Amino acid sequence: xxxxxxxxxxxxxxxxxxxxxxxxxxxxxxxxxxxxxxxxxxxxxxxxxxxxxxxxxxxxxxxxxxxxxxxxxxxxxxxxxxxxxxxxxxxxxxxxxxxxxxxxxxxxxxxxxxxxxxxxxxxxxxxxxxxxxxxxxxxxxxxxxxxxxxxxxxxxxxxxxxxxxxxxxxxxxxxxxxxxxxxxxxxxxxxxxxxxxxxxxxxxxxxxxxxxxxxxxxxxxxxxxxxxxxxxxxxxxxxxxxxxxxxxxxxxxxxxxxxxxxxxxxxxxxxxxxxxxxxxxxxxxxxxxxxxxxxxxxxxxxxxxxxxxxxxxxxxxxxxxxxxxxxxxxxxxxxxxxxxxxxxxxxxxxxxxxxxxxxx
Numbered sequence: 001x002x003x004x005x006x007x008x009x010x011x012x013x014x015x016x017x018x019x020x021x022x023x024x025x026x027x028x029x030x031x032x033x034x035x036x037x038x039x040x041x042x043x044x045x046x047x048x049x050x051x052x053x054x055x056x057x058x059x060x061x062x063x064x065x066x067x068x069x070x071x072x073x074x075x076x077x078x079x080x081x082x083x084x085x086x087x088x089x090x091x092x093x094x095x096x097x098x099x100x101x102x103x104x105x106x107x108x109x110x111x112x113x114x115x116x117x118x119x120x121x122x123x124x125x126x127x128x129x130x131x132x133x134x135x136x137x138x139x140x141x142x143x144x145x146x147x148x149x150x151x152x153x154x155x156x157x158x159x160x161x162x163x164x165x166x167x168x169x170x171x172x173x174x175x176x177x178x179x180x181x182x183x184x185x186x187x188x189x190x191x192x193x194x195x196x197x198x199x200x201x202x203x204x205x206x207x208x209x210x211x212x213x214x215x216x217x218x219x220x221x222x223x224x225x226x227x228x229x230x231x232x233x234x235x236x237x238x239x240x241x242x243x244x245x246x247x248x249x250x251x252x253x254x255x256x257x258x259x260x261x262x263x264x265x266x267x268x269x270x271x272x273x274x275x276x277x278x279x280x281x282x283x284x285x286x287x288x289x290x291x292x293x294x295x296x297x298x299x300x301x302x303x304x305x306x307x308x309x310x311x312x313x314x315x316x317x318x319x320x321x322x323x324x325x326x327x328x329x330x331x332x333x334x335x336x337x338x339x340x341x342x343x344x345x346x347x348x349x350x351x352x353x354x355x356x357x358x359x360x
Contacts, residue, residue, distance in 0.1 A: 006211035007077075013200040014077040014159070018061065018085050021157050021198070025059045059156045060088040063118070064146055067093065067109040067221035070161035073209040074201065076218055078159060079116040091118040092149045092158070094142045095125045098134075098225070105221065112219070120153055135231060150196055162187055162199045165206040168256035169236050171263075180321055181299075182267045186260035205253065274303035288355040293331045302328055305357075309342055313359040318343035330355060 002008060063078050065071040075091055082089035091113035095106035106123040113121045126141040128134070146158050167186045174183030191197045201209060213220050229235050244252045277300055281292040288308060293301050305327050310316050314323075319342065326340045327348045339349035348357045 004215040006208045009208055010073050010077040010212045015081045017198050017200045018087055058086050058088050061157050062090045062092050062155045063159045065091050065093050069210040069213045069220040070163055072218050072220050073212040074159055074161040079118055089118050090120040093123050094145045096128050096138050157198050160197055160199050163201045163204055163206045164257045165253055167202055167260050168253040171256045171260050181263050185264035185267050270299050274300045278304050290331050290353050290355055308357045312346045312357045314342045314344040314346040
């Protein structure tokens with residue numbers, strides 16, 4: 001008798017990601033042989049293959065685990081699948097220090113990851129700042145800790161337990177902010193430097209992950225912040241989405257997740273177009289030519305302007321649509337207006353038919 005359907009689903013999702021990582025790892029480690037090279041001898045199919053333990057040289061994959069159902073399910077699936085594919089599997093839990101007893105809880109999570117057979121395992125404490133609000137500050141501190149852990153251990157990837165429900169919430173949050181299509185595209189299955197972060201569960205719902213923990217008798221911790229109405233995402237999860245499903249019927253989460261993927265495809269295409277157009281709208285000295293910018297479709301032009309502002313020193317996380325709209329008016333609504341101040345002490349101004357964006 002096979003595993004419970006929920007357990008089978010999470011394992012399959014992780015197996016697919018591990019296969020992708022192994023393919024990428026092999027391509028980086030072993031360049032393709034010359035065309036004239038003879039293929040390596042095949043192992044006879046009748047020869048049984050003994051079980052293998054991942055060698056020290058095998059790629060290491062870490063799982064970020066908070067102790068909640070989504071990440072515990074992910075850790076269990078990684079612990080099950082990694083040895084079969086000669087992959088080393090470890091775990092990281094981050095203590096944000098925002099609740100009483102958080103350090104002890106992080107140690108408990110680390111002990112459970114070790115009990116699953118993961119190694120190395122770390123509980124990492126961070127200091128959460130205030131920039132961007134509590135949720136954004138905690139997220140920034142968490143990713144900084146995960147980046148440092150991946151570098152410290154030489155991991156090829158860090159798995160994150162975001163589900164389809166998380167994706168739907170992210171799309172709605174972007175929509176509420178009036179963000180562009182990139183924000184509506186939600187979270188990418190692969191993100192971070194060199195594709196470090198992988199999200200195997202984006203096509204699975206939260207209930208599947210919780211059910212997988214239940215049938216495997218895995219203890220989970222429900223973060224009280226996830227039900228605290230002081231947090232925007234919590235209100236959306238427990239009030240906003242249920243209200244939408246009541247008004248529009250079931251399937252809202254699936255539709256929003258599908259919207260995210262379609263939006264991401266469109267955003268990727270527009271970003272590619274903008275990257276190609278960038279060099280074509282500059283003069284020999286590298287300055288942006290206003291007439292050539294004006295001729296571009298607005299969606300492409302705004303992407304060129306955003307990239308130019310970031311290259312000049314504007315922090316991407318602080319550069320909003322309203323900033324780019326003001327810069328865009330120097331192209332499309334020129335009336336002799338003055339310079340536009342952007343985050344990071346970056347200034348954009350029109351001079352002699354050229355758009356100059358530089359740090360002051």
